[in-house]
Amino acid sequence: MRSSFLVNAVYAESGREYGVTPQQGQLLCVLMARPHGMSELGAMLRLAKSSLTGLVDRTERNGLVQREPDPLDTRAVRVALTARGERVAGEFYDETCRRIEELPACLSPAERDLLAGLLGRVVLDNEVPVVFQEPDEGARAAQSH
Amino acid sequence: MRSSFLVNAVYAESGREYGVTPQQGQLLCVLMARPHGMSELGAMLRLAKSSLTGLVDRTERNGLVQREPDPLDTRAVRVALTARGERVAGEFYDETCRRIEELPACLSPAERDLLAGLLGRVVLDNEVPVVFQEPDEGARAAQSH
DNA sequence: GGGGGTAGTTCGTTGCGCGAATTATAGGGG
DNA sequence: CCCCTATAATTCGCGCAACGAACTACCCCC
Numbered sequence: 001m002r003s004s005f006l007v008n009a010v011y012a013e014s015g016r017e018y019g020v021t022p023q024q025g026q027l028l029c030v031l032m033a034r035p036h037g038m039s040e041l042g043a044m045l046r047l048a049k050s051s052l053t054g055l056v057d058r059t060e061r062n063g064l065v066q067r068e069p070d071p072l073d074t075r076a077v078r079v080a081l082t083a084r085g086e087r088v089a090g091e092f093y094d095e096t097c098r099r100i101e102e103l104p105a106c107l108s109p110a111e112r113d114l115l116a117g118l119l120g121r122v123v124l125d126n127e128v129p130v131v132f133q134e135p136d137e138g139a140r141a142a143q144s145h
Numbered sequence: 146m147r148s149s150f151l152v153n154a155v156y157a158e159s160g161r162e163y164g165v166t167p168q169q170g171q172l173l174c175v176l177m178a179r180p181h182g183m184s185e186l187g188a189m190l191r192l193a194k195s196s197l198t199g200l201v202d203r204t205e206r207n208g209l210v211q212r213e214p215d216p217l218d219t220r221a222v223r224v225a226l227t228a229r230g231e232r233v234a235g236e237f238y239d240e241t242c243r244r245i246e247e248l249p250a251c252l253s254p255a256e257r258d259l260l261a262g263l264l265g266r267v268v269l270d271n272e273v274p275v276v277f278q279e280p281d282e283g284a285r286a287a288q289s290h
Numbered sequence: 291g292g293g294g295g296t297a298g299t300t301c302g303t304t305g306c307g308c309g310a311a312t313t314a315t316a317g318g319g320g
Numbered sequence: 321c322c323c324c325t326a327t328a329a330t331t332c333g334c335g336c337a338a339c340g341a342a343c344t345a346c347c348c349c350c
């Protein structure tokens with residue numbers, strides 16, 4: 001609980017520096033990988049669809065994402081990063097990583113790896129959606145098997 | 146990041162079962178130890194004082210906490226759990242612990258201890274406020290030194 | 291070519307968090 | 321003793337966040 005509280009604080013503070021709320025930051029990070037549909041985003045972020053509409057509205061108003069029609073389904077919408085959104089997402093992601101990596105300053109490199117490995121297994125076992133990951137990280141993780 | 150996301154989801158779901166929002170749940174957990182002043186709470190929860198006023202207002206309206214005058218300082222207020230708040234806080238705390246403990250189901254007991262130890266050190270080193278802890282846990286932790 | 295399910299939006303409500311301005315009291319120096 | 325600054329807390333107005341219910345438009349399949 002308390003370590004999660006710590007991570008949240010870091011995430012929020014990092015977002016404030018780039019003028020994005022934690023929720024909008026999370027949306028940007030998910031979209032770094034590729035555009036997503038609204039329902040898909042709702043499932044990943046665990047939000048009701050009406051909540052998603054609002055979040056995308058506000059983030060779109062900030063010029064970070066845009067709605068594009070889905071060529072295969074007239075009902076559906078694809079939410080994608082704008083050029084500016086791409087830049088902000090990358091900077092926010094990097095800054096957040098930098099701050100997160102400072103947290104275990106009291107651990108030895110071996111202990112950090114150990115901690116990362118344990119948390120990684122817990123995350124995988126609980127099927128946590130990919131809400132924060134480098135675009136190419138999934139490929140590397142898959143290779144390592 | 147993702148493990149923190151997981152913990153948040155568990156916390157929110159656990160709170161929903163007892164009709165408390167995550168923020169109100171956090172307030173209850175802090176107050177389990179003892180009553181606190183508003184400024185003190187603001188520092189622990191990292192909230193602006195005006196945010197605290199609102200949070201305590203809503204939680205008080207739900208009958209879970211109450212404001213008491215500070216006998217030593219006429220300006221100050223002590224926020225304390227009501228009888229019902231005490232009960233809800235305990236149940237919410239226990240339920241949350243139960244759910245959190247289910248997360249590392251894929252780890253061996255030794256690995257869980259290892260994980261807990263590493264996270265504990267990170268939390269201590271970063272001076273995370275005590276936002277979630279059994280009333281007697283601090284004493285036990287202090288003894289073990 | 292209707293009918294059931296799906297994708298998104300709208301609307302109204304509640305909660306949350308902040309900053310600026312305000313009130314009231316505490317506490318210290320002249 | 322009195323002023324003056326610092327502190328404790330509240331009020332107000334704002335925007336963000338999340339939800340459920342009701343609605344529209346569309347897909348697909350029988």
